[in-house]
Amino acid sequence: MTDSKNTFYITTPIYYVNGKPHIGHAYTTIVADTLARYHRQKGDETFFLMGTDENSQKNVEAAKKTGKEVGVYVDEMASVWRETWLNLGISFDRFIRTTSAEHKKAVCEFYQRVYDKGDIYPGEYEGLYCVGCEKFITESELDENGECPDHKKKPEAIKERNYFFKLTKYRDRLLEHIERHPEFIQPEKRRNEVVSYIKDFMEDFSISRQAMEWGIRLPTDEKHAIYVWFDALLNYLSGIGFVQDEIKFDKFWPADIQLIGKDIIKFHCAYWPAMLMSAGLPLPKTVFAHGFFTVDGDKMSKSLGNAVDPVELAKEYPFDAVRYFLLREIPFGEDGDFSLKRLQERYNADLANDLGNLVQRALNMIDKYCDGSVDRDIKIDMPFSVETVRLHIESLKFDQSIIETWKGVSWANKYIEDAKPWELHKSGEHEKIKEVLSRVYVVLADIAETLTPFMPETANKIKKLLSTEKLSPPSEPLFPRK
RNA sequence: GGCUGGGUAGCUCAGUGGUUAGAGCGAUGCCUUCAUAAGGCAGAGGUCGGGAGUUCAACUCUCCCCCCAGCUACCA
Numbered sequence A: 001m002t003d004s005k006n007t008f009y010i011t012t013p014i015y016y017v018n019g020k021p022h023i024g025h026a027y028t029t030i031v032a033d034t035l036a037r038y039h040r041q042k043g044d045e046t047f048f049l050m051g052t053d054e055n056s057q058k059n060v061e062a063a064k065k066t067g068k069e070v071g072v073y074v075d076e077m078a079s080v081w082r083e084t085w086l087n088l089g090i091s092f093d094r095f096i097r098t099t100s101a102e103h104k105k106a107v108c109e110f111y112q113r114v115y116d117k118g119d120i121y122p123g124e125y126e127g128l129y130c131v132g133c134e135k136f137i138t139e140s141e142l143d144e145n146g147e148c149p150d151h152k153k154k155p156e157a158i159k160e161r162n163y164f165f166k167l168t169k170y171r172d173r174l175l176e177h178i179e180r181h182p183e184f185i186q187p188e189k190r191r192n193e194v195v196s197y198i199k200d201f202m203e204d205f206s207i208s209r210q211a212m213e214w215g216i217r218l219p220t221d222e223k224h225a226i227y228v229w230f231d232a233l234l235n236y237l238s239g240i241g242f243v244q245d246e247i248k249f250d251k252f253w254p255a256d257i258q259l260i261g262k263d264i265i266k267f268h269c270a271y272w273p274a275m276l277m278s279a280g281l282p283l284p285k286t287v288f289a290h291g292f293f294t295v296d297g298d299k300m301s302k303s304l305g306n307a308v309d310p311v312e313l314a315k316e317y318p319f320d321a322v323r324y325f326l327l328r329e330i331p332f333g334e335d336g337d338f339s340l341k342r343l344q345e346r347y348n349a350d351l352a353n354d355l356g357n358l359v360q361r362a363l364n365m366i367d368k369y370c371d372g373s374v375d376r377d378i379k380i381d382m383p384f385s386v387e388t389v390r391l392h393i394e395s396l397k398f399d400q401s402i403i404e405t406w407k408g409v410s411w412a413n414k415y416i417e418d419a420k421p422w423e424l425h426k427s428g429e430h431e432k433i434k435e436v437l438s439r440v441y442v443v444l445a446d447i448a449e450t451l452t453p454f455m456p457e458t459a460n461k462i463k464k465l466l467s468t469e470k471l472s473p474p475s476e477p478l479f480p481r482k
Numbered sequence B: 001g002g003c004u005g006g007g008u009a010g011c012u013c014a015g016u017g018g019u020u021a022g023a024g025c026g027a028u029g030c031c032u033u034c035a036u037a038a039g040g041c042a043g044a045g046g047u048c049g050g051g052a053g054u055u056c057a058a059c060u061c062u063c064c065c066c067c068c069a070g071c072u073a074c075c076a
Helices: A023-042 A057-066 A070-087 A101-116 A167-180 A188-200 A228-232 A246-252 A262-278 A310-316 A319-329 A340-370 A386-394 A398-419 A421-426 A430-451 A456-467
Strands: A007-011 A045-053 A094-097 A120-130 A135-137 A156-165 A221-226 A257-261 A286-290 A293-295 A336-338
Touching: A007 A023, A007 A246, A023 A045, A023 A257, A023 A286, A023 A293, A023 A310, A023 A319, A023 A386, A045 A070, A057 A070, A070 A094, A070 A310, A101 A120, A101 A228, A101 A262, A156 A221, A156 A262, A167 A188, A167 A262, A188 A262, A221 A228, A228 A262, A257 A262, A262 A286, A310 A319, A319 A336, A319 A340, A319 A398, A319 A456, A336 A340, A340 A398, A340 A421, A340 A430, A340 A456, A386 A398, A386 A430, A398 A421, A398 A430, A421 A430, A430 A456
Parallel strands: A007 A045, A007 A257, A045 A094, A257 A286, A293 A336
Antiparallel strands: A120 A135, A120 A156
């Protein structure tokens, strides 16, 4: 991923709008935002897409509960989601809605291509369907009450004629692609799961529903709505202008990274690439499935009511602190535990004490001992490697990247301790003080630069403090202790 | 039942066929005062899941077992 390519296209899954965003959504989104900001900083022409999945049956049910028209309901909810991310400072370039005219047009065109290819055939399906999952499930997957274990709901028995996509036709090509491109599915353990699924269990899947009133109509048969996944996955194409802005589309497709949660691997690592093959389009370079959170050790679930609301959280802690915590605490790709206690510990130790206090003490001494002036171009050996930070980001090891940056923070704190500017001040060694504080200054400047993708607001604050003509400490601490 | 990944300090994790097994956080003691009662230093804390084997030598390799997570099957 260290090629010199100058465009970068990254996507998050589009989210269902039948509820509010929780910390898991925020996690995916933060990672995507960090990567997007990194690539922009690097100078790549970057496109960061996110959006909402609105043609789903579960949205219809959610709307029914509120007594609203589905159309009204999804409009309202889509706006809630969009505003949430905007307010949290997420730098998406486009927020795609699957009910938009553009998306529908793209889906119809895509469908037509696959149809013309001969990959769609009518058939009959009988099975149990869980609306919560938006997929068919087998009896053996049900729990002791005959309910879907994830959604605690009885699945619906469906028997109808509908249309199928010849997924199995692409079995060999999929396996070959995965084999030849080890970077396609990450992390590695997910790749194994996918391979075993494709080899042993994959079947053609139904791509239409007769019973559905809501959703995109099948161009070749108006009585059918397109199955939500065959529609939703295409947002990654419609979001960058598929069949409507070919120049833009050709510039950004295929995507560099598609982030997903581990629950939707099958759709993104089997259905999706096969659909693209059928339509004659190149495959995304990497699909990365991250882990899930527990909250204080418990599975996050509606029944436990322990879902963490990122908006509420951002009232307690600056959102940068939440970003820092999630990226620093959880090795990307692993499952992690979210706990407020842990967040507070990290906040106080790393952000308030180490970084925030460093900025404070350094600028205070520059102000006090050097009249706000240092040599901003002093050449020193950097105590951490910006190159290492970059390499870690590009290999998606955000925790490592932050650890490397913190070497700079620790170095500066120790250097100040060893050099003791306050004693130099007493003995009147002004030149020496200025040299010491100049060194600290340039390290801080590099830290701010490096931190930009991770903590954009904080990085900007520091940059601003460092760019005033007469340097002085911030009027308020960067991160007040909690 | 099968497959995959994992079980290392209180917590989160890193690590190598070879002297006394590492980091960060937390807890303890000391030093310091520029700073958000922040910072620095030091010691404490582990029979590296259990057992057997290979080897001059294993935490690091092999086998068996136990436990955790994920995927998946079968029986019902």
